[in-house]
């Protein structure tokens with residue numbers, strides 16, 4: 001009987017079984033950032049402990065950095081203080097930091113793959129729920145809390161229960177104007193925001209196999225929004241081509257030997273899966289959320305549903321969402337006026353995302369009254385985009401071209417919604433207050449759809465602009 | 468492990484928080500994460516919800532001093548921020564009982580010694596209703612027996628084995644437990660091709 005990637009990676013990293021019944025799992029790569037690490041370092045200091053394998057931890061700064069100007073010291077004193085702490089902690093504990101003048105800074109889940117730090121067969125942890133992103137390369141990657149950041153720093157291990165495995169197969173070809181974001185939003189819409197609790201998701205099927213690495217990153221990124229703590233795609237030729245030549249990837253002969261091992265870690269045919277779900281990729285249309293969790297979405301051509309038709313357990317949540325969003329059941333989602341457009345975040349701020357948005361924005365103008373910003377996922381993405389002139393396309397259309405960071409995804413820097421503003425956003429969360437204004441509203445969609453909305457001033461089907 | 472880290476039973480007054488899918492952004496909005504410590508987080512628990520709804524349970528006098536939070540389904544979904552259970556703990560919450568919990572939130576709470584017990588949906592409703600009528604009554608979260616007692620009624624509850632053992636043996640702070648593996652940790656590292664060198 002064959003084994004899954006989950007089985008193999010889990011076994012290779014098992015240190016021992018703990019009395020609690022959990023596994024002590026070795027963590028091959030630990031990524032940290034300024035928000036969830038300072039308390040962990042403090043706990044370490046208080047316990048008189050060292051970082052066990054400092055060479056397996058890498059740091060960047062992303063959540064609180066300003067994206068208009070990144071001159072230090074930052075105008076925001078709290079942001080400056082957090083940055084100073086991160087720099088100091090990294091120095092004290094001998095951890096490599098990709099800071100603002102490294103040319104390699106960016107959102108932690110963008111730079112891990114981009115630098116070749118993220119590799120197949122690894123276990124990866126980061127104090128951030130979207131760590132699931134790294135699974136796109138065939139790694140097992142888990143978001144953790146601050147106490148666990150402390151555990152990994154001190155022991156390079158986590159105490160974890162092995163999840164069950166659900167394979168999600170997306171078959172067929174995606175239509176033009178339909179992107180990885182639409183696929184993952186459809187999956188979450190179908191399985192629900194808690195459908196994945198206790199599971200890791202293995203994404204497979206012909207549509208996933210045909211995807212580029214960046215598209216797979218988008219899919220795996222939002223596993224956590226479906227309740228699954230980890231999500232992965234089995235490593236294949238796309239993975240190996242992506243990694244070849246990256247800074248931290250094996251080089252020369254070692255690369256070929258690595259490929260052999262990576263291949264050997266993939267799920268074998270006939271392996272036992274706890275569950276399989278299949279979706280028809282060809283029937284997916286561009287998706288837009290209408291509510292306050294990422295599972296509350298419809299196709300752009302559809303109407304906002306009526307809570308009366310919701311499953312019993314969701315009825316109250318749907319009503320609450322409609323009240324908060326000030327939407328009526330039966331109202332078409334297309335035509336919803338927007339105030340802000342945000343292209344960014346670890347879900348959709350890689351080069352291919354910016355290209356897709358630029359293709360829509362080229363030669364057009366952002367609608368009057370709409371504030372539109374593009375925030376590249378990393379300094380490297382920004383440089384690559386500038387090299388092909390994407391920033392000019394955006395700027396000529398009326399978008400602000402910003403520096404790398406999390407920005408309006410969670411509003412921890414000065415980029416925030418104001419009051420009741422509605423934002424068309426390529427990020428991953430539409431929770432109440434997520435974008436910095438307690439009453440602000442978020443519509444999640446693909447970067448191309450955000451670009452289309454920013455030009456129309458309202459939600460539109462991007463396929464109309466691609467004709 | 469010291470005796471005061473053992474969590475056999477949590478006893479205290481309840482505070483009901485109706486609703487499903489309450490995410491950690493609502494428990495503690497991101498703007499309050501701008502700090503290098505957890506200090507003062509208790510002042511901002513559910514702050515936006517509380518401003519919008521003056522009758523939010525965390526605003527009500529009758530629930531002040533409560534230590535057992537009653538919640539619906541998928542509580543604590545979203546961001547992995549440990550600031551969420553930290554804020555609740557600093558506000559005074561010692562145990563949570565509800566329909567279900569998001570995984571990272573559950574782990575973070577356990578790591579802080581806060582048991583999260585799961586009960587059936589009709590029992591959640593009953594608990595919420597009863598606490599709202601009798602906020603003065605004590606709830607007993609029995610980690611050992613996996614039960615919740617309120618007044619003369621006892622309802623079955625569930626807590627995954629691993630978390631239960633950690634709480635009962637006072638080993639929920641995992642660092643010490645993990646360190647016991649000693650050189651076993653390096654042995655695993657040595658066998659991994661990507662660390663050993665391909």
Ligand code: SF4
Nearest residue numbers: 130345346406409410
């Ligand atoms: S971009 Fe958003 S979701 Fe991603 S790490 Fe930053 S804040 Fe978190």
